[in-house]
Amino acid sequence: MRYRKLLACGAITASTLVAAVSVGSSTAAAEPVADFAVVHTLGDTCYGQLRSGVSVVGPGxxxxxxxxxxxxxxxxxxxxxxxxxxxxxLDSGAAGVVSGSIVDATTWNQTPPTAFLEVPTGPGRVSFTVTTDRPHLPVPAAALAIP
Incomplete structure (x- = not known):
């Protein structure tokens, strides 16, 4: 009988701990990220695919x-x-363009490099559109709330 009470008490404690961990992890804020669709584009000597996304790195x-x-x-x-x-x-009305370039100099079956550009948007809801300097298929804009 004593064993059953100990087992029941342990089960209740374990389920309470699991519930507390579950609640704590669900309230943790995820870093805001918005991904673009793959941009099919011509490069300077090839056809390629641009994969990109935008994330919040700090205020504004x-x-x-x-x-x-x-x-x-x-x-x-x-x-x-x-x-x-x-x-x-969309909140302040400010707009701008940030440009850069990226090169794939890898051989077959290697991971290409990733490049980053800082975008000073200011706080608010921001719409982003990505284009290339070569013929490409346009993709829908992505939106993100910047604190």
Whole structure:
């Protein structure tokens, strides 16, 4: 009988602990991130795919991360593309463009590099659009709330 009470008490304690951990983990705030659809684009010597996303890095500042993967053979030559992030703060009305470039100089089956651009948007709801300096298929804008 004493064993059953001890077992029941242990089960109640364990379930209370699990519930407390579950509640604590569900209230933890996740870092705001918005991903763009894959941008199919021509590079300077190839066709490739631009994968990108934007995240909050601090008050009024976002970080745009991008990776470019060439999909056609370049016979050992690197292939790159210029990228622009157009942003519009829907609360303040401020807008701007931040540009950079990314190059895939990897050989087959290697991970391409990732590059980051700092985007000074100010606080508010911000809409982001990504374009390249080469012919590409446009993708929908992404939105993010910047504290």
């Amino acid at each position: 500042v976002a970080s745009f991360g991008m990776s470019f993967v060439k999909w056609t053979p370049t016979f050992g030559s690197p292939c790159g593309v210029g990228v622009s992030v157009h942003w519009h703060n």
